Amino acid sequence: xxxxxxxxxxxxxxxxxxxxxxxxASFCAAQNGALAVVVNKxxxxxxxxxxxxxxxxxxxxxxxxxxxxxxxxxxxPGAGEQQIAxxxxxxxxxxxxxxxxxxxxxxxxxxxxxxxxxxxGSAQDAVASIPGAVALVPASQVIPRVKVLKVDGYxxxxxxxxxx
Amino acid sequence: xxxxxxxxxxxxxxxxxxxxxxxxxxxxxxNPPPAGEVHALTRRMEALEAQLAATNAELQxxxxxxxxxxxxxxxxxxxxxxxxxxxxxxVSTEAAATERLQLGGIHLRVFGDVRLEGSDTRRDKTSFRxxxxxxxxxxxxxxxxxxxxxxxxxxxxEFTAIPIIDRIRLRYEHSQNFGFEVGxxxxxxxxxxxxxxxxxxxxxxxxxxxxxxxxxxxxxxxxRMTGISANGDIPSGRLGLKYLAEVGSAETQRNMFSNDDxxxxxxxxxxxNLALIAKPGRWPGFQAGFSFYRDRMSPVTSQGIALxxxxxxxxxxxxxxxxxxxxxxxxxxxxxxxxxxGSRVVFDSPAFYSLLSRSFGAVRPFLRYxxxxxxxxxxxxxxxxxxxxxxxGIRYDFSEYADFKAQYDHMDDNNRKPSNGxxxxxxxxx
Numbered sequence: 001x002x003x004x005x006x007x008x009x010x011x012x013x014x015x016x017x018x019x020x021x022x023x024x025a026s027f028c029a030a031q032n033g034a035l036a037v038v039v040n041k042x043x044x045x046x047x048x049x050x051x052x053x054x055x056x057x058x059x060x061x062x063x064x065x066x067x068x069x070x071x072x073x074x075x076x077p078g079a080g081e082q083q084i085a086x087x088x089x090x091x092x093x094x095x096x097x098x099x100x101x102x103x104x105x106x107x108x109x110x111x112x113x114x115x116x117x118x119x120x121g122s123a124q125d126a127v128a129s130i131p132g133a134v135a136l137v138p139a140s141q142v143i144p145r146v147k148v149l150k151v152d153g154y155x156x157x158x159x160x161x162x163x164x
Numbered sequence: 165x166x167x168x169x170x171x172x173x174x175x176x177x178x179x180x181x182x183x184x185x186x187x188x189x190x191x192x193x194x195n196p197p198p199a200g201e202v203h204a205l206t207r208r209m210e211a212l213e214a215q216l217a218a219t220n221a222e223l224q225x226x227x228x229x230x231x232x233x234x235x236x237x238x239x240x241x242x243x244x245x246x247x248x249x250x251x252x253x254x255v256s257t258e259a260a261a262t263e264r265l266q267l268g269g270i271h272l273r274v275f276g277d278v279r280l281e282g283s284d285t286r287r288d289k290t291s292f293r294x295x296x297x298x299x300x301x302x303x304x305x306x307x308x309x310x311x312x313x314x315x316x317x318x319x320x321x322e323f324t325a326i327p328i329i330d331r332i333r334l335r336y337e338h339s340q341n342f343g344f345e346v347g348x349x350x351x352x353x354x355x356x357x358x359x360x361x362x363x364x365x366x367x368x369x370x371x372x373x374x375x376x377x378x379x380x381x382x383x384x385x386x387x388r389m390t391g392i393s394a395n396g397d398i399p400s401g402r403l404g405l406k407y408l409a410e411v412g413s414a415e416t417q418r419n420m421f422s423n424d425d426x427x428x429x430x431x432x433x434x435x436x437n438l439a440l441i442a443k444p445g446r447w448p449g450f451q452a453g454f455s456f457y458r459d460r461m462s463p464v465t466s467q468g469i470a471l472x473x474x475x476x477x478x479x480x481x482x483x484x485x486x487x488x489x490x491x492x493x494x495x496x497x498x499x500x501x502x503x504x505x506g507s508r509v510v511f512d513s514p515a516f517y518s519l520l521s522r523s524f525g526a527v528r529p530f531l532r533y534x535x536x537x538x539x540x541x542x543x544x545x546x547x548x549x550x551x552x553x554x555x556x557g558i559r560y561d562f563s564e565y566a567d568f569k570a571q572y573d574h575m576d577d578n579n580r581k582p583s584n585g586x587x588x589x590x591x592x593x594x
Contacts, residue, residue, distance in 0.1 A: 054448075062340060063337075063339055063340040067338070067339045067340075069308060098564060099564075100488075102273070103366055105271075105273075105302060106275075106300055106361060106363060107359065108312055108331075108335065108345075108349075111302055111303070111312075112271065
């Protein structure tokens with residue numbers, strides 16, 4: 001049997017390499033740290049502004065429309081999701097965030113800081129179970145039982161999405 | 165030629181494998197999980213395994229019990245289908261989620277401080293002081309109902325401590341626009357009285373402005389009230405208007421400045437306080453507000469001397485800007501006492517303070533100016549007269565929940581010689 005010419009063998013190798021690089025790029029894109037804002041499926045909201053998200057998580061807005069109480073959920077201190085939220089939503093360091101909530105609770109303006117959960121799975125379980133809950137989870141790990149909100153009109157996959 | 169070709173293809177495969185694998189290898193080293201989170205996850209896993217074992221045991225017991233049930237025909241009983249099974253399951257799931265989020269329970273926090281203070285006033289001796297320990301408890305009873313209490317243990321002589329209920333209240337929040345609370349609370353006169361409570365760790369400075377100290381420390385305001393308070397947002401778009409309406413009895417026993425043994429019991433009537441506050445969304449951190457307080461008093465001195473009944477009106481306005489690194493607070497207060505002995509004599513006592521501070525990492529220098537002016541004939545504040553002066557200092561947060569403060573105070577006083585004083589204080593909370 002005649003051997004395949006070198007040119008075609010090289011071409012075949014480069015095609016396989018290109019496909020592999022495309023797959024790797026997709027994998028990396030999914031791991032770029034985009035946080036999705038997820039709410040309960042019964043929440044009528046479909047989008048939220050970054051300013052309003054900040055109001056929610058700083059306890060200034062305590063009710064959704066319709067008098068449904070807001071329950072904010074956060075990851076435990078040190079988690080990557082919490083670090084992104086501190087940087088992009090609160091513009092605070094972790095000690096400043098803790099001091100803010102100690103002050104707010106002591107003042108009586110809130111009964112507790114946002115609940116801290118150990119995993120994104122448990123956060124989404126809680127969101128799916130509690131009508132007024134909202135959580136920030138990696139976009140690549142969103143489960144079907146929750147709803148993703150647009151932030152400033154962008155979905156997590158959109159180029160201008162602010163929560164990265 | 166053939167060997168060369170094999171070497172070339174083999175080298176290309178090795179290089180391409182390295183190129184494809186390197187991002188994964190890098191991703192394995194970036195952002196390793198914190199040690200604390202690993203321990204927390206391990207404990208959580210162990211708790212879940214224990215819970216799963218208990219649930220399995222319970223399930224086995226239920227199955228065994230069901231197997232023992234026998235119908236009249238001799239076959240195993242078939243349990244009737246429950247039409248509400250799915251909603252009960254969702255309620256129990258929500259209850260489990262709620263319990264897991266620890267939405268109930270009592271949360272406890274303690275505030276304390278120790279300071280060394282001294283001044284060039286002849287009577288004052290340089291001394292260490294630990295005035296009080298503040299124990300704060302709160303609980304979220306439901307999505308809309310919460311309770312808190314603030315117990316201040318005031319230290320006396322011989323290592324004794326007197327517990328004082330500084331605040332105790334039950335709050336119901338109906339909506340973003342309306343909530344109310346009943347109990348004992350700090351009156352919302354101005355900004356500082358209800359923003360800064362007993363925990364000095366939350367203050368930038370060592371202490372409150374002298375005229376805004378608690379009434380037991382010669383402050384001028386009816387700082388605490390037992391009654392009912394309503395507050396909420398006013399639909400105003402980006403203006404961010406909020407209202408506050410309080411009615412209750414202010415139990416004010418004001419100690420005399422520099423003489424704790426003497427006091428005036430203001431014998432307050434039913435006081436009303438109304439406030440309007442703006443927090444525009446366009447300028448996060450900015451707040452401005454105005455409040456009006458009205459009350460009637462029948463003051464009696466510590467010697468049992470009854471003073472003229474009087475009406476009390478307190479006007480307060482504030483404008484401030486603060487974020488995590490910068491703070492600029494301004495507050496002005498006017499206290500009006502109108503004698504009701506037929507003379508219609510009116511005493512106006514103005515007061516104001518400004519505080520400027522900025523943080524540089526863990527270090528926050530601050531500068532404050534405070535002013536109060538009461539007539540020497542003013543029946544309630546004659547011990548204060550006119551007092552004004554700057555304070556300057558520095559706050560150093562050496563830990564997340566503890567700080568060190570150094571403060572210098574200069575005070576001009578038309579009834580006393582000017583004084584200079586210094587304070588070193590460590591505040592903490594846990």
